[in-house]
Amino acid sequence: MRIDIDRDRFLATLDEQSEFGATDAGGLNRLTLSEADRAVRDWFLEQMDAAGLSTRIDAFGNMFGRRVGDNPDTEPILVGSHLDSQPYGGRFDGGLGVIAALELIRSLNDHDIATRRPIEIVNWTNEEGSRFQPAMQGSGVWAGAHSLEEEYAKTDTEGNTLKDELDRIGYLGDIPAEPGEDYSAYLELHVEQGPYLDEEDRDVGIVDGIVGISWGAITFRGEADHSGPTPMHYRHDALVGAADVITAIRRIPGTLGEKTVGTTGYVDVQPNSINVIPGEVTFTWGFRDPDDDVVDEAFDRVLEEAEAAANREGLAWDWEERMRAPSVDFPDRTVSAVASATEDLGYDAKRMVSGAGHDATHAASVCDTAMVFAVSEDGKSHSEAEYTSPEDCFTAANTLANAALDLAEPITQ
Amino acid sequence: MRIDIDRDRFLATLDEQSEFGATDAGGLNRLTLSEADRAVRDWFLEQMDAAGLSTRIDAFGNMFGRRVGDNPDTEPILVGSHLDSQPYGGRFDGGLGVIAALELIRSLNDHDIATRRPIEIVNWTNEEGSRFQPAMQGSGVWAGAHSLEEEYAKTDTEGNTLKDELDRIGYLGDIPAEPGEDYSAYLELHVEQGPYLDEEDRDVGIVDGIVGISWGAITFRGEADHSGPTPMHYRHDALVGAADVITAIRRIPGTLGEKTVGTTGYVDVQPNSINVIPGEVTFTWGFRDPDDDVVDEAFDRVLEEAEAAANREGLAWDWEERMRAPSVDFPDRTVSAVASATEDLGYDAKRMVSGAGHDATHAASVCDTAMVFAVSEDGKSHSEAEYTSPEDCFTAANTLANAALDLAEPITQ
Numbered sequence: 001m002r003i004d005i006d007r008d009r010f011l012a013t014l015d016e017q018s019e020f021g022a023t024d025a026g027g028l029n030r031l032t033l034s035e036a037d038r039a040v041r042d043w044f045l046e047q048m049d050a051a052g053l054s055t056r057i058d059a060f061g062n063m064f065g066r067r068v069g070d071n072p073d074t075e076p077i078l079v080g081s082h083l084d085s086q087p088y089g090g091r092f093d094g095g096l097g098v099i100a101a102l103e104l105i106r107s108l109n110d111h112d113i114a115t116r117r118p119i120e121i122v123n124w125t126n127e128e129g130s131r132f133q134p135a136m137q138g139s140g141v142w143a144g145a146h147s148l149e150e151e152y153a154k155t156d157t158e159g160n161t162l163k164d165e166l167d168r169i170g171y172l173g174d175i176p177a178e179p180g181e182d183y184s185a186y187l188e189l190h191v192e193q194g195p196y197l198d199e200e201d202r203d204v205g206i207v208d209g210i211v212g213i214s215w216g217a218i219t220f221r222g223e224a225d226h227s228g229p230t231p232m233h234y235r236h237d238a239l240v241g242a243a244d245v246i247t248a249i250r251r252i253p254g255t256l257g258e259k260t261v262g263t264t265g266y267v268d269v270q271p272n273s274i275n276v277i278p279g280e281v282t283f284t285w286g287f288r289d290p291d292d293d294v295v296d297e298a299f300d301r302v303l304e305e306a307e308a309a310a311n312r313e314g315l316a317w318d319w320e321e322r323m324r325a326p327s328v329d330f331p332d333r334t335v336s337a338v339a340s341a342t343e344d345l346g347y348d349a350k351r352m353v354s355g356a357g358h359d360a361t362h363a364a365s366v367c368d369t370a371m372v373f374a375v376s377e378d379g380k381s382h383s384e385a386e387y388t389s390p391e392d393c394f395t396a397a398n399t400l401a402n403a404a405l406d407l408a409e410p411i412t413q
Numbered sequence: 414m415r416i417d418i419d420r421d422r423f424l425a426t427l428d429e430q431s432e433f434g435a436t437d438a439g440g441l442n443r444l445t446l447s448e449a450d451r452a453v454r455d456w457f458l459e460q461m462d463a464a465g466l467s468t469r470i471d472a473f474g475n476m477f478g479r480r481v482g483d484n485p486d487t488e489p490i491l492v493g494s495h496l497d498s499q500p501y502g503g504r505f506d507g508g509l510g511v512i513a514a515l516e517l518i519r520s521l522n523d524h525d526i527a528t529r530r531p532i533e534i535v536n537w538t539n540e541e542g543s544r545f546q547p548a549m550q551g552s553g554v555w556a557g558a559h560s561l562e563e564e565y566a567k568t569d570t571e572g573n574t575l576k577d578e579l580d581r582i583g584y585l586g587d588i589p590a591e592p593g594e595d596y597s598a599y600l601e602l603h604v605e606q607g608p609y610l611d612e613e614d615r616d617v618g619i620v621d622g623i624v625g626i627s628w629g630a631i632t633f634r635g636e637a638d639h640s641g642p643t644p645m646h647y648r649h650d651a652l653v654g655a656a657d658v659i660t661a662i663r664r665i666p667g668t669l670g671e672k673t674v675g676t677t678g679y680v681d682v683q684p685n686s687i688n689v690i691p692g693e694v695t696f697t698w699g700f701r702d703p704d705d706d707v708v709d710e711a712f713d714r715v716l717e718e719a720e721a722a723a724n725r726e727g728l729a730w731d732w733e734e735r736m737r738a739p740s741v742d743f744p745d746r747t748v749s750a751v752a753s754a755t756e757d758l759g760y761d762a763k764r765m766v767s768g769a770g771h772d773a774t775h776a777a778s779v780c781d782t783a784m785v786f787a788v789s790e791d792g793k794s795h796s797e798a799e800y801t802s803p804e805d806c807f808t809a810a811n812t813l814a815n816a817a818l819d820l821a822e823p824i825t826q
Contacts, residue, residue, distance in 0.1 A: 194642025227676035229607025229768030243659035250653045263640035274697045284687045355642030
């Protein structure tokens with residue numbers, strides 16, 4: 001059975017959500033639990049009510065809306081994404097998946113289509129991890145990856161706790177932040193945030209897994225000395241050691257695999273003065289690959305490089321791995337539902353692994369999961385310049401709707 | 414004619430000055446125009462009065478004390494250094510040279526030695542450049558290298574202007590900040606701040622010049638993208654470009670000369686987040702060498718390296734040279750006076766070029782100049798661990814006194 005979502009209504013609703021926290025440059029500033037987030041949540045709650053969903057807010061602010069199934073006792077399917085944004089993010093990252101889930105419900109209502117399984121849509125709290133860390137926090141608490149109390153106590157840079165902020169905006173719900181029942185499947189539509197679909201001129205992506213990640217930090221300690229009278233051979237320059245390893249982090253992926261990426265995103269230099277040899281430098285690594293063994297190898301290699309650089313420059317050093325997320329393989333059943341939808345709809349789809357973490361990472365530990373990727377123009381993301389054309393938004397939302405309908409088991413009259 | 418300074422009084426006075434702004438770790442926190450600087454200035458003014466000097470404060474807070482010459486119309490000689498310190502600096506950097514100048518006057522008084530030329534001692538305002546930039550500011554204004562009004566308007570990180578701070582601590586003097594007459598010579602004793610004298614187990618340094626310097630900054634602009642889904646070959650990583658050039662700045666001196674040094678002291682990464690490919694990085698270079706042609710060559714080489722790194726990584730870039738100070742060669746007349754003093758006193762002296770700028774840099778544009786270097790243990794400086802032994806302090810101060818006496822032309826009775 002196929003469904004056709006209402007293209008105009010869907011695109012109009014997508015535009016409407018992007019007015020909450022809109023920036024002058026066409027992006028969004030909708031940090032989690034901000035006033036803009038409260039406003040878009042209030043609006044989204046009204047839309048779920050208007051679509052006839054029975055809504056609930058859990059103790060971590062995750063918002064659910066359920067459409068009954070013909071057999072209310074069967075395991076429901078869950079479809080959604082997130083409405084929060086980066087400080088200066090795009091209009092599509094997160095919002096597209098939530099509005100597509102809403103449109104699925106509206107279209108089922110339009111066509112009076114019943115499903116055997118209940119369908120729930122969801123807006124997860126704090127996917128972005130900008131204001132409070134970690135990212136994918138709401139889905140992580142829900143899936144049991146994090147402790148509720150520990151995440152409640154997290155603070156933003158102003159010192160506000162997450163729990164107080166949930167309460168302040170009126171989204172500290174009273175039902176437990178946990179599945180509470182078995183779920184049959186989770187589907188999420190998200191923008192690719194990478195260039196592959198655009199580069200290959202594809203219509204849509206079928207995501208069958210998420211890369212493994214190693215994130216960590218290395219600190220080099222040398223000697224802060226006057227940069228003038230200290231001869232080169234007397235120096236223990238922590239920044240020179242760091243620069244060596246940063247260039248290695250650029251090179252390591254090219255020796256491991258075509259999907260491997262490696263990045264240093266953060267550097268702190270002390271005392272950071274033009275006239276002083278840097279005495280201490282902390283910098284990060286981040287490696288990702290669909291194959292966990294490759295992530296392991298990259299991790300080993302960066303530590304070897306750090307040891308070599310420390311020896312060359314005469315530095316003390318230590319390291320800390322801050323996150324190791326194993327790769328996720330989505331099951332055939334849910335991935336096939338997405339693939340079948342693209343075939344039925346005649347879309348040119350690419351099967352791919354997500355290079356970024358998503359709420360689907362955590363959902364996959366609760367139930368069978370898959371994702372749909374919408375084309376990201378030039379792969380730009382976490383930027384106001386992020387763009388997905390209306391056609392590509394529609395294509396991805398239509399794919400999501402048909403895959404979800406399939407998994408929800410439509411009742412044919 | 415030889416003079417012997419009073420070792421005990423000199424060392425006791427040196428200790429006394431180091432109590433103003435003393436830190437628990439045995440160093441100094443005596444930022445220019447701070448309360449601690451006011452206190453040490455008030456104390457120093459009393460010492461100059463007590464030594465019979467006629468004192469004056471100029472419009473930039475530079476403090477002078479003059480001992481009359483037998484012929485008051487001859488050009489005076491000037492001897493001094495600075496009493497301000499780094500935020501956590503040592504007790505010797507600056508203060509040693511000022512107290513040695515004071516001891517010269519006291520010893521001349523003790524022995525009732527008259528000189529043909531007047532002798533002036535000086536405490537320059539803001540040599541360190543920590544609170545207000547640039548370094549060597551007071552001597553620079555005095556020598557005409559900087560405009561008084563521009564330097565008055567400089568602000569600290571709290572937004573206080575230098576002029577208001579001079580006024581606040583009572584050191585906005587009413588005589589012009591300029592030589593006002595011709596000077597015969599300037600002598601300055603300073604700690605080496607480098608390891609050569611200590612390494613070679615020398616008694617004292619005869620400084621015959623100051624290295625040339627090029628300071629500048631390079632900015633690379635790439636694209637800030639999500640560090641996960643952006644393939645390596647799509648990246649324009651500003652930090653990778655910067656790291657390439659930082660390692661080049663480590664290597665360039667080794668290809669140019671044994672005295673050449675090159676440093677990156679400052680790095681700013683934007684947006685500086687573990688999960689975002691750095692979109693913009695600004696970092697500094699600093700090269701020094703006694704030979705200006707070598708500084709030129711280093712400057713050319715760093716720009717070549719920057720261009721190559723920008724091309725490899727696909728970055729836009731620009732650069733700015735923030736300071737180019739030509740090397741200074743002190744004249745034979747003043748250097749010989751220092752050298753003769755070391756010979757007369759039987760010291761094992763090393764003739765050397767200063768790797769750091771000093772107030773002597775500016776004084777050298779006004780009159781014949783030379784410097785005396787005291788041993789710096791392990792070359793440590795700009796650190797509370799800075800150390801010069803009492804013996805080495807005495808040796809350097811005795812050298813300064815005898816060189817100054819020679820240049821002031823003692824009247825033999």
